Amino acid sequence: MKTILVLVALAVTAVHGGGKLKMASKHLMVNAAFGLTGSEFEKKEEFTILLIGSSGRTKLGEIKSDTAGKFATTVTIPAGTKAGSYRLVLEASDDDEAASADVMVMANDGMAVGAEEHDTTRHEAMDMPSHEPLTLERARSPLVLGGALTTIVLALVLGSVLLRCNSQA
């Protein structure tokens, strides 16, 4: 069984106890298992784990939260599942969605990189949210700066000329 090493969090607001879903990766491999944990759900509540996409709903399993509203399980994406975008949904017994997460199912064969490598290089979802802007090295170009300054000057000059013509008319 292939396990995914990088732990990235996906927390999802839920109606049923405001529960949060966490999984090893947003990228799930066909015919491979992944760890799924949940917390802050209603105590002792039963859920159905579904994979929902354009091809329909696939039941991945069932789970019951413990007395602390938590659960931990391992789920396998069935062989034959088409690669693509899906939603992983935790459905309560009253058919309400208790939590969901966007995931990408990837074919197991023909991959250029393994799941672990893929996840660490491309997706760095974080456990803790932040209100601070990212410190990014912005792309700069003297051409763009020059073009912007020229546009600003031209707009100001042309606008002034138009206003002057208007006052003389």
Added chain:
Amino acid sequence: MTQSAITSRLALDALDYPIPARANRLDFMLGALTLAALVLLALTGIVLTQFYNPSPLDAHASVQAIITAMPLVSYLRDVHALSASASVVLVFAHLSAVFWRRGFRNPREGLWWSGVLLLALLFGLLFTGTVLRSDQEAIEALAHAIAGSAYMGPLGALFQPGFSNSSPIIARMYAMHVSIMPILLAGLVALHMWLIRHLGVSATGEARATFSSHLRPMSAFSLFVVAIVAALALIWPTSLLAPGVAGFEVTKPSWPFLWIYAAENLAGMPGMMLAPVVLFGFLAIVPLTDREGGKLAGATRAAGATLLVLLVAAIVYAWVAPAQVHLM
């Protein structure tokens, strides 16, 4: 080809229709300046569509790539964001000016209502645009919309993640942002302009001018708007937060939504739902309550002024207040 030949071939003489000379003042051009900001939004937005990826797992990375690897697109993104802010400032200035001179009175009620719908659409575009960043603020904005839409029954279904199994909600927000809402906006702008052309502006006075003479100062001020937005985009580039983590509230919305955030701070989810209803409900009934010689005219004007003061006060309050948790 002479100027007159061009004029006759493009039927530009049709622009020489008479308008009140007073309409050449800046306060009568605020609508046109809003349109200039919207055109800037559309042009920069078209460029952004070529580089933005609306897939849930790649959206944030594509915005990050725009900022870090594409100097021109990154600058146009900054212009896009700032022209959105400019359009909100200008549209509220336009709304206030028309309200104060009672430009919504018979026969211009339809003109006013189309403007109110345009304002609502502008907020829709701002919201969907925020969500597309897929950063923490975007995820929280979406969580609020999902929570709010749950109260709206079938009307809120579009904002529910389970509405479509084949298309993730961010892709549907993208579709709204780049096609559905702009099409509606273009239609409403066309209606708004048609009504202005045929009902005229609400300027008083006997002196007349031609609309073609109006175009010169209008174009001049529009160019100033472009220059200001382009300069501000250089000075204050738009930031991006870390990829959003659902289930948390640590950010505040962008400034055009702060009045709703303030209402939510004070009254929770009902406050968030009620604030837009109060604003847009009031704007919708203005032409009905403030009629020529009507008893409620004075009260309507006082209520409008009070609402504007409250709106500004709410934005300032939410700006300085610490971020609060509402949905947990």
